[in-house]
Amino acid sequence: MTPANQYESLLHLEDVYVRYTDHQGKIFTVLNDIDLKVSPGEFITVVGPSGCGKSTLLRLILGAEKPAEGTVLFEDQPIASPDRDRGIVFQKYSLFPHLTVLENLVFGLDMEEFTLPGRIFNPFRFRREIREYKDRAREYLKRVGLEEHEDKYPHQLSGGMRQRVAIAQSLIMRPKILLMDEPFGALDYSTRQDMQVFILEQWYETRMTIFFVTHDLEEAVFLGTRAIILTQYYTTDTPQTEGSKIVTDIPLPGSHPKSTDFKYSEEMGQLVEKLRKDGLEPEHCRHIQDFDLSHKDSFRTVSREEWRH
Ligand SMILES: Nc1ncnc2c1ncn2[C@@H]1O[C@H](COP(=O)(O)OP(=O)(O)OP(=O)(O)O)[C@@H](O)[C@H]1O
Ligand SMILES: [Mg+2]
Structure with a gap:
């Protein structure tokens, strides 16, 4: 039992x-x-x-x-x-090329918790949550040693750095x-x-x-x-x-x-x-x-x- x-x-x-x-x-x-x-x-x-x-x-x-x-x-x-x-990291292309490193990390959290009606009907809560997500994203960037690079786009990073971001992007969702x-x-x-x-x-x-x-x-x-x-x-x-x-x-x-x-x-x-x-x-x-x-x-x-x- x-x-x-x-x-x-x-x-x-x-x-x-x-x-x-x-x-x-x-x-x-x-x-x-x-x-x-x-x-x-x-x-x-x-x-x-x-x-x-x-x-x-x-x-x-x-x-x-x-x-x-x-x-x-x-x-x-x-x-x-x-x-x-369950999170997944691939050899390549785990990141959105048009989003910055920080935005790439926030993206998953945002998708997870905010639907479009949620954003429209509760904009204050949405903005507050985005601030909190960014703080959390910075915490994870620090953890993977990329806190200096949050405003860069994926193409501005080396391959190893990109994979660190991809891993951070998965870790932030706290997968089992x-x-x-x-x-x-x-x-x-x-x-x-x-x-x-x-x-x-x-x-x-x-x-x-x-x-x-x-x-x-x-x-x-x-x-x-x-x-x-x-x-x-x-x-x-x-x-x-x-x-x-x-x-x-x-x-x-x-x-x-x-x-x-x-x-x-x-x-x-x-x-x-x-x-x-x-x-x-x-x-x-x-x-x-x-x-x-x-x-x-x-x-x-x-x-x-x-x-x-
Ligand atoms: N959606 C699909 N439709 C048809 N065949 C597929 C599909 N997905 C995978 N296959 C085939 O299934 C087999 C296993 O593919 P898979 O990608 O899982 O192998 P793998 O072990 O990951 O290979 P690699 O080491 O090259 O990455 C291959 O023969 C592949 O062509
Ligand atoms: Mg394979």
Whole structure:
């Protein structure tokens, strides 16, 4: 029995399938029977080959995508559409180019709480709230080290600064889960290293749950408390399988926040190699019974056709 306002799990996906139609009108499966349970506070890194469905998985959690089959629950309730509990940061284009840094941050708060009739019928309250939003936005800009840049437009900022604004824009909504889709993928090497330390600091301070998709395996091992591989490279007892499954779901070592020294440790090298082999090598297909699902929250459902023994 769970007490009031408590939930069994923050996020719970079970038997989830996503299917799309290709340009010839043929239906194909992208996500094949995804089972995933997430506890609050975890930093989950997701890796897998290009096109395996990582962004699709994030869209499902955001509520921008519906599964063809299966359940997607957030705090035990079905996810109907995107809302402020789940924020998302993309590699690029998370900011409105015609708004200043400060306005970009205020925009979400404003949208959330003020409808057009609210502005017209209660202009004084609207102005007061805008002032308060700006104060809150400045607080977050300070937090991401951009308090000097509030009047600049996105094109006047470096790539790293833009991503800091995008992260601040999400954080200000105080989401319970922050979804990040290759957020540092377009940054140069050294900015990327700085941003990794930066996101760990933010995670450590807020203790929110982060889902972080990346192509960079070192980044995945360095940042996460838990790593997931989503891939189409696996086998089952069914001769023809289609779509990606979670083939690896493991806890990652290292106390948090991790020191950058961890990047140069032997353990780091071994884990990166394991992720590479188990997720990215087409010729290394493990059978469903050999998936590495050692994370404590990990679970899997299988069908008789997939696993006959
Ligand atoms: N709306 C859609 N309609 C049809 N096919 C789609 C749609 N969205 C995604 N796909 C296809 O689904 C597959 C998974 O796409 P997705 O973007 O989730 O992969 P990804 O793992 O994020 O790839 P990448 O690493 O390149 O970002 C791809 O084959 C893609 O072409
Ligand atoms: Mg993607």
